[in-house]
Amino acid sequence: MQSDPSGTSNIFDLAGKIRSIEFRCAQCGTCCRCGETDSNLVMVFPDEIRSVISACALSWDSMAQPYPETFDHQNGARYTLSWCLCCENDHCHFLKENLCAMYEQRPGICRTYPFFLEDNELKVSRCEGLGQVISEHGVTTIALHLLQRRRAEDEEEQKVRQILQHTQFPSGACVVIDSEGVRVFDG
């Protein structure tokens, strides 16, 4: 993984860095496959799940599952703080013949892969498409989506913090806490 120690705070800086790295998707499908370590699980926000539900007429449980990293609460509850897309046979539920079956509705994390921001730094995951010529439109689109995603992550985190402070967990239950509240699931 490469990182940019100088940090990235605006779209022009970000675009410049993406332009210099270059990227064009080779459609290998690797980033849509779930590894043994869950490292490729696609984290999704509640509003992203709702957008897919309304566009693809799916149920929540058929497309999203609680993120497998869980924490223990003192009252015996077990909780996780996010959702991820369902995986089937080691690949994302939406990967069909190496293509994304919900390309127009794909979540922000898929729109920006292999790039992501961590503490304002641009980081790059392993990807076959790195170093391939990228269009100016591609540069700007990825930069924009990266900034939108960071904003969405900040908002989600803030709401989850508030819920954690003010919500009583059902004792002994398995729950997901997200920006919409607390949802019990079968753990």
Ligand code: SF4
């Ligand atoms: S983004 Fe990279 S890893 Fe994912 S399908 Fe394209 S080339 Fe493959």
Ligand code: SF4
């Ligand atoms: S939603 Fe589409 S792009 Fe994202 S991991 Fe699944 S198949 Fe790949």
